[in-house]
Amino acid sequence: MKELLKYIKPYKKEILLAVSLVFLEVIAEVTMPKLMSKIVNIYLPEKNMNKIIQMGLIMILITVISSAGGILSTWFASKVSQWFCADVKEAAYKKIMGFSAGNIDHFTTPSLITRLTSDINTLQTIIQTFLRLVVRAPILFLGSIFFAVTINKELTMVFVVIFPILVIALAVIIIKSIPMFSQIQLRLDKLNGILRESLIGARVIRAFVREDYENEKFQGANKEYMDISVKANRRTGLVMPVMMFLINTAIIMILWIGGNGVYKGSIQVGDIIAFITYSFQILFSLLLVAFLLMMTSRAKVSGTRLNEILTREESINSTDKSSEYTELQNGIEFEKVYFSYKKDDKESLKDINFYIKSGESVGIIGSTGSGKTTVISLLMRYYDVSKGSIKFDGTDIREIPLERLRGSIGLVRQQDTLLAGTIEENIRFGNEKANFEDIKKAAGAAQAEEFIEKMPEKYQTRIGQKGAGLSGGQKQRIYIARALIKKPSVLLLDDSSSALDMKTEARLQNELNHLDFKCTKIIVAQRISSVRELDKIIVLEKGKIAGIGTHDELLHSNTVYREIYDSQIETGKGENNE
Ligand SMILES: Nc1ncnc2c1ncn2[C@@H]1O[C@H](COP(=O)(O)OP(=O)(O)OP(=O)(O)O)[C@@H](O)[C@H]1O
Numbered sequence: 001m002k003e004l005l006k007y008i009k010p011y012k013k014e015i016l017l018a019v020s021l022v023f024l025e026v027i028a029e030v031t032m033p034k035l036m037s038k039i040v041n042i043y044l045p046e047k048n049m050n051k052i053i054q055m056g057l058i059m060i061l062i063t064v065i066s067s068a069g070g071i072l073s074t075w076f077a078s079k080v081s082q083w084f085c086a087d088v089k090e091a092a093y094k095k096i097m098g099f100s101a102g103n104i105d106h107f108t109t110p111s112l113i114t115r116l117t118s119d120i121n122t123l124q125t126i127i128q129t130f131l132r133l134v135v136r137a138p139i140l141f142l143g144s145i146f147f148a149v150t151i152n153k154e155l156t157m158v159f160v161v162i163f164p165i166l167v168i169a170l171a172v173i174i175i176k177s178i179p180m181f182s183q184i185q186l187r188l189d190k191l192n193g194i195l196r197e198s199l200i201g202a203r204v205i206r207a208f209v210r211e212d213y214e215n216e217k218f219q220g221a222n223k224e225y226m227d228i229s230v231k232a233n234r235r236t237g238l239v240m241p242v243m244m245f246l247i248n249t250a251i252i253m254i255l256w257i258g259g260n261g262v263y264k265g266s267i268q269v270g271d272i273i274a275f276i277t278y279s280f281q282i283l284f285s286l287l288l289v290a291f292l293l294m295m296t297s298r299a300k301v302s303g304t305r306l307n308e309i310l311t312r313e314e315s316i317n318s319t320d321k322s323s324e325y326t327e328l329q330n331g332i333e334f335e336k337v338y339f340s341y342k343k344d345d346k347e348s349l350k351d352i353n354f355y356i357k358s359g360e361s362v363g364i365i366g367s368t369g370s371g372k373t374t375v376i377s378l379l380m381r382y383y384d385v386s387k388g389s390i391k392f393d394g395t396d397i398r399e400i401p402l403e404r405l406r407g408s409i410g411l412v413r414q415q416d417t418l419l420a421g422t423i424e425e426n427i428r429f430g431n432e433k434a435n436f437e438d439i440k441k442a443a444g445a446a447q448a449e450e451f452i453e454k455m456p457e458k459y460q461t462r463i464g465q466k467g468a469g470l471s472g473g474q475k476q477r478i479y480i481a482r483a484l485i486k487k488p489s490v491l492l493l494d495d496s497s498s499a500l501d502m503k504t505e506a507r508l509q510n511e512l513n514h515l516d517f518k519c520t521k522i523i524v525a526q527r528i529s530s531v532r533e534l535d536k537i538i539v540l541e542k543g544k545i546a547g548i549g550t551h552d553e554l555l556h557s558n559t560v561y562r563e564i565y566d567s568q569i570e571t572g573k574g575e576n577n578e
Pocket residue numbers: 105341342348366367368369370371372373374375
């Protein structure tokens with residue numbers, strides 16, 4: 001929690017003000033019954049109107065001061081909680097933006113969303129209430145006890161009986177409820193995960209007519225969440241009835257003992273009225289303590305979940321070593337690379353060794369799950385190798401500052417993303433400084449110009465979130481233009497022309513061969529036709545290299561490549577139609 005507490009420190013002054021102003025607010029509550037008993041016991045029997053009016057005015061003044069204290073303390077408490085949570089949200093967001101793929105895998109996306117929304121909102125409400133109650137409860141408790149004892153010692157016996165029962169009952173309820181709070185947040189994570197998946201995959205769900213299945217899945221998770229919430233509320237909801245029962249029991253006891261006292265002349269009626277009010281306040285303050293404890297444990301759950309984000313060590317750390325590297329000059333080397341996504345998991349890459357000379361175009365091919373995308377992820381340093389090393393110009397990429405490494409690479413992923421905005425904005429995302437001519441040139445090379453020019457607003461056409469409004473092939477060409485505009489010294493294309501027809505793909509390959517900047521290309525593909533013309537092809541099979549060579553060499557000497565080729569000849573994927 002240390003990291004989280006750092007964010008509350010700048011608001012010490014406001015916290016102090018919020019807490020001190022509560023003092024003023026509680027004054028009225030603890031002095032009023034005493035003043036009232038004075039009127040009833042002394043001034044009313046004396047029929048002393050002057051004193052009654054004087055007392056009345058004092059009571060009004062106290063009420064005004066107390067209300068002002070209440071209003072101001074609420075104002076400060078709400079400011080502190082809002083500011084604190086805004087700061088934490090910003091810090092957590094920044095941290096998440098710097099997370100590696102491994103960090104995101106660890107938390108999962110739905111959980112990160114829940115932490116940044118539900119958890120932070122819970123924390124905000126709790127801090128605001130906490131600041132108002134943390135002083136109020138003890139002052140109300142101690143002040144009321146003090147005045148109650150000064151009124152009548154005999155009646156305080158009531159508390160000796162009621163207190164222990166109330167404390168035990170509240171303790172049992174709290175202890176039973178606390179474990180449920182973390183359960184609630186975990187189930188909310190799950191519910192958000194299903195919701196997110198259904199929204200993203202809405203089309204797939206409809207296409208496979210799986211709405212009922214998804215509905216059931218959502219209902220199941222929703223029910224789990226509802227059940228645990230109901231269970232927790234049922235337990236915490238017991239507090240009020242138990243409390244009311246004990247308060248009413250206390251009143252009956254006070255009336256019983258007090259009534260006898262009045263009959264004997266040892267207690268006055270005003271004292272009984274004041275005592276009943278104080279009993280209410282004492283027991284109520286204990287109720288506040290119970291709420292405080294429950295809130296604290298709930299805040300602890302949400303606080304810990306946020307603290308985990310803030311303190312999570314980034315699994316990929318940028319080095320502060322000042323390596324010379326800015327862009328690839330000589331080549332990329334994989335040296336005995338082994339990699340598994342999770343410790344002790346099976347290895348997704350095993351003993352990978354290859355060298356790619358700067359300026360070469362290299363293809364990576366292999367069956368699904370053979371490790372092609374993993375190679376790309378390692379080159380981007382989304383993950384670090386488990387064993388061995390990847391070197392750019394002879395320097396281990398772990399020794400190159402991340403910004404410089406990634407700055408030199410243009411990446412087009414298998415499932416990439418476009419942002420809501422115009423086509424021009426989306427291409428310029430790759431290079432903020434690019435002018436319109438550069439954008440047109442990149443779009444031309446990526447074979448995107450033709451379809452963009454046909455659109456009513458051309459480059460100013462707005463595309464929706466995730467590229468809504470564009471076909472799969474059109475989106476792929478914008479991803480490629482976005483990567484090319486960066487003029488990267490290394491271009492990684494991960495199955496990024498799969499949605500293009502063969503003619504367009506051939507034209508794209510031709511453009512990539514004639515770029516006006518030096519660029520090393522690594523192209524992951526499913527189709528032989530996408531890689532056959534490249535300088536060399538790396539064939540992956542079950543995470544291992546099955547062969548490296550040109551198309552002709554592999555066709556004659558490599559069985560894995562030959563099998564892929566034969567299977568595609570049958571389906572027509574292996575041949576380039578150009
Ligand atoms: N994030 C991940 N966490 C755990 N395992 C993963 C993860 N991503 C991939 N894998 C596993 O690593 C292996 C290689 O996956 P990879 O995505 O690199 O294959 P690929 O050759 O690109 O497949 P495809 O052609 O289907 O995209 C597979 O066994 C896969 O299950």
